[in-house]
Amino acid sequence: MNIQNLIRPTIKALKPYSSARDEFQGNSDDMVFLDANENPFENGVNRYPDPQQRSVKSLLSEIKGIPQKNILLGNGSDEVLDLIYRTFCEPNQDNIITLPPTYGMYSVLANINAIAIKSVELDAGFQPKVDEILNIANSNSKLLFLCSPNNPTGNSFEAKSIEKLIKNFKGIVIIDEAYIDFSNNESWVSRLDEFPNLIVTQTLSKAYGMAGIRLGICYASEEIISVLNRIKPPYNVNELTQQKAILQLKDYDLTQQQVLSILKEREALITNLQTVSFISKIYPTDANFVLAKVDDATKRYNQLIDKGIVIRNRTTQPGCENCLRFTVGTSEENSLLIDSLKSIS
């Protein structure tokens, strides 16, 4: 598969902006920087941030076992996904494939970028209909989004389905692994070398507890990373975000402890949800949330709001009629949720 043929001609021809911090990349400690028109008085953020976020990438590289050259960071996964669209999808010409019910940003970004959307709904077990997906794809289908574990359903897609899609889809396959740290399944990042058309995205927003700093991660071949690098805004990850990410990634034990405690809470929450009279089904989950079917989702949603608890009503999503999505909170928050559910039964 030739990735170059998938890249938009405009992007291939582009000469990237070269920032001051891009041009000089030496050992910086005893240098005098008079190149970027910054204010020279130190306050911790008076300098432009590292455009390649090398310290953050080096920690991620260690944790995930992936070389830095295969990593690109963005202002949240949302920026990473947008860069992918702008690299591969020609407006008013190309299309992408999504598998509803799934994460809403894939279609929002398609709409913003004037890219058509082909959708193939997941089957009754929320698994991809592999043959249908491959059949609906045409020569303008540039991106296929697989969200696994999937939001809002919580389940992971079967590995053999994912593999068949990567091998047979003639565009780029993006596996969105925002929730991978809550799952027992292995990340697909370990298989990047096998598949030149594979991009894996992750984020610090969920398991790492840093939704507020906006840091999304993209893992792909060096070839794909280098083209995404050509179009990313030079200073897309700000200095405060980089500093905070470094501190948190250095304390990876803490993240692992928190994930374990969220998983324990998730099991307790599922057990307790099973005793709520109007919940008829709880779907299997590999994420830090639980999807459940109730008698009347909108009524229950509003009743919980009145009790001061905000959850997500997913009833309008395909295959999710009368479904509510509950994020796993602290032990106290989960107890409050269960108490409130029982009081409205």
Ligand SMILES: *Cc1c(COP(=O)(O)O)cnc(C)c1O
């Ligand atoms: C929460 C979430 C993300 C994270 O997006 P960020 O922009 O990194 O916060 C990505 N994908 C899915 C499916 C999500 O649910």
